[in-house]
Amino acid sequence: MIKIAKFGGSSVASAEQFKKVKKIVEADPDRRFIVVSAAGKRFPDDNKITDLLLLVNAHVQYHVDCTALLADIEQRFVDIADELGVEWPVAEKFETFASNIKKHSPEYVVSRGEWFTAHIMAEYLGIPFVDAADVIVFHHDGTVDMERTSARIKETVVRHGAFVLPGFYGATVDGAIKLFQRGGGDITGAIVARCLDANVYENWTDVSGFLSADPRIVENPRSIRRITFDEMRELSYMGASVLQEEAIFPVREANIPIQIKNTNRPDDPGTTIRETAEGSEDEHLITGIAGRKDFMAVHVKKAHMSNMVGVVSRALSIFERYGVSIEHIPTGVDSFGVVVSSADVKDTIYSIVNDIRREIKPDDISMVDKLALISVVGRNMSKRSGTSGKIFGALGDAGINIRMITQSSEEISIIVGVDNADFDRAIQVIYERFVRNEMVSTGKEGK
Incomplete structure (x- = not known):
């Protein structure tokens, strides 16, 4: 070996x-x-x-x-x-x-x-x-x-x-x-x-591998024993990283697993990252929760937009013109949103909005700032019906207003937007409801 x-x-x-x-x-x-x-x-x-x-x-x-x-x-x-x-x-x-x-x-x-x-x-x-x-x-x-x-x-x-x-x-x-x-x-x-x-x-x-949540927000979060490359990428993008992201690609292409281990606690199991993480049906529903603050969403509404060609692409080209990276694009029938880092548009947002008004002529355009994005990641979520509804329900029961919802095409992550002020509490609610309670009910350690 x-x-x-x-x-x-x-x-x-x-x-x-x-x-x-x-x-x-x-x-x-x-x-x-x-x-x-x-x-x-x-x-x-x-x-x-x-x-x-x-x-x-x-x-x-x-x-x-x-x-x-x-x-x-x-x-x-x-x-x-x-x-x-x-x-x-x-x-x-x-x-x-x-x-x-x-x-x-x-x-x-x-x-x-x-x-x-x-x-x-x-x-x-x-x-x-x-x-x-x-x-x-x-x-x-x-x-x-x-x-x-x-x-x-x-x-x-x-x-x-x-x-x-x-x-x-x-x-x-x-x-x-x-x-x-x-x-x-x-x-x-x-x-x-x-x-x-x-x-x-x-x-x-x-550190002994990945944790299922930020320990500065959640007390004693569960360690992640097994995680896929896709899940790790989702969590790392939101800031939960213990590994330089570019290090993934050479080994992923060769299907070589990565083990994150702790030099100070070498007997800890750490985290194993590989292309697939085969396991039993009773594996954890949620692998990890991560997020970042200080985003802005620009919402554009235009009647009958679904029958028009190129509306969204023209809007995105305006952001590109100003050198702004797009984080997410939640869409509806006659509306769409463009989510960007607030820092990226702090000097250009009004110019961008004016260009959208002039070139796309929307019925309405609005902005939501001080937005936090929370990514709930789990390879097993797509196998259990009603997961997204339960997450939204838990946040609603806690009085946390959801400003945005989007899901990855691979169906391994659900992203919710909340106010910056609700960031920590939203992560705590999701963790307690879907991770801590599951650990208590099954009596199992992290996998």
Whole structure:
């Protein structure tokens, strides 16, 4: 079996965390391919190494002395290596890097967080270090050359049998360092899993997988044991994310399951994400609840609109003209709504409305602001009749006014719009009625 184990910044933030990683790796001989992020925060007010390196770049750009800042970063790495008894010359390597700081590209500078972390981890685990710049190949447009990358990773496995790889970066064919977006270590791990046709991609972080609701809103929410890629995408889009979203696609295409695990509590079951989540008929109705505040809905009414061609597309083209992304489009026979982020239209909404009036000539146009969207996600909802009605009824019984309703085409999510002021209470009502009560009645833990 092949397991790719990716450890995030919180998992490598200190020597103590390195020790936990070593126990996890040594507990399973299938964990031979390790991907690491740069050292993260040790405590809430601490700084991530990547953020400090971004600050170094800013200092260099504006010709501000960054000697003290570089010394702080170096000391973080030296302290970890010294406590672990690592002999790799951290200070010497860092001083060489720092002395040439103005000659390096910004992407090279930022990538050194992962580079130093992975070097220390490699010696500590007794597994060969492999530089991501040698195996993760980028096209010049910033996309990954999967064919070359796959060939290089497979050649590396033949040579070394196992490796520790820094995440977050790679290089073009001419050697220029290229970065993924922030959180790109997750993407690196997924690419390695795809290239090696792994049996599972383990993503180790500081939480025990997905929770069925935000713990800041719902007390002690149920953990999600199993979730599909589609469900995870729905929840992640609404902000319930523990995984960089772009990391999904390489493994999803190869049907490789992802396991979200907690470095600090390795025996917790975590969450398994896969294409399908087969289970018994008594599985939970709702997988998770997530939402976001501060949306705006523009409602357009025009008589006999259903007999006209292109009304909705013309309205959407107006939003596109102003560079506004559309969140949802609830429709009726002679009306439709366009839901957007309030922040996206704060300077243009009146211009957009005036353009709609001039070009579409609606009978009526209105706006609803301070709107919150709540997504109720569950792969089993479509199998049980009356689910949406029960959700609306529960909110109505609680005196919560529903401003908008829409459902995904896959029928795995129901989205309701409520006032910002009702956001927390609406999530609590749905959770208590459909998750907590179900757990009490069945006596079952999360699946």
